[in-house]
Amino acid sequence: MIRVLIADDETMMRAGARAILSADPEIEVVAEASTGREAVELVRRHRPDVALLDVQMPQLDGLDAASEILKSDAGTAVIIFTTFSNDDYIARALGEGASGFLLKSGDPRDLIAGVHAVADGAAYLSPEAAHRVIRGLPTARMARGSAARERVDRLSSREREVLTLLGEGLSNAQIARRLRLVEGTVKTHVSSILTRLAVGNRVQAAIIAYEAGLIESVD
Incomplete structure (x- = not known):
């Protein structure tokens, strides 16, 4: 069972998200918060697998709440x-270590898929957010390709294999099946990769994999 916390200052939005997630028998909404500060406190109390955070909330916005949650020992993915899809929000969210970025205007199925993916250790971006990230990568790849290759060269051959599949959006379980490894071994490799690359989440690692040339360009 995937345990989820929903944080949004609008009651109707919380109810809508709860209704969508509750339609999946593998997801349980364990808590709701109306402020960022309350979200942080409830994460510490309930330790959900996933925290679903709105950006604009009183007391503490969603991005600052994400930062506090990810620095805690709750083990909760964010x-x-x-409703906002501008590049600054996406960049800051990923910079804080969020594993997913979804738009409220998107397909409800994206919400369920995103919760499953993030709970399984993968990253998940809405199609528009993913397009914005990918659109900015070619320039970044040219500017930072050499530095990215130097960082990737520090990895073992197995870690580079894992990084490539991680960058293609595969979860730990999918990587394990592809490489015929135990999932726990993949988790160990991913943890080592994040440490060696000095990044805070899988999306940042995937960007480095792209810049280093491990992943082909997406048109």
Whole structure:
């Protein structure tokens, strides 16, 4: 069972998200918060697998709440769930270590898929957010390709294999099946990769994999 916390200052939005997630028998909404500060406190109390956070909330916005949650020892992954899709929000969310970025205007199925993916250790971006990230990568790849290759060269051959599949959006379980490894071994490799690359989440690692040339360009 995937345990989820929903944080949004609008009661109707919380109810809508709860209704969508509750339609999946593998997801349980364990808590709701109306402020960022309350979200942080409830995460510490309930330790959900995933925290679904709106950006604009009183007391503490969703991005600052995400930062506090990810620095805690709760082991909770964060998805930013918002009406805003500008590049600054996406960049800051990923920079804080969020594993997902979803738009409230998107397909409800994206919300369920995103919760499953993030709970399984993968990253999940809404199609528009993913397009914005990928669109900015070619320039970044040219500017930072050499530095990215130097960082990737520090990895073992197995870690580079894992990084490539991680960058293609595969979860730990999918990587394990592809490489015929135990899932726990993949988790160990991913943890080592994040440490060696000095990044805070899988999306940042995937960007480095792209810049280093491990992943082909997406048109």
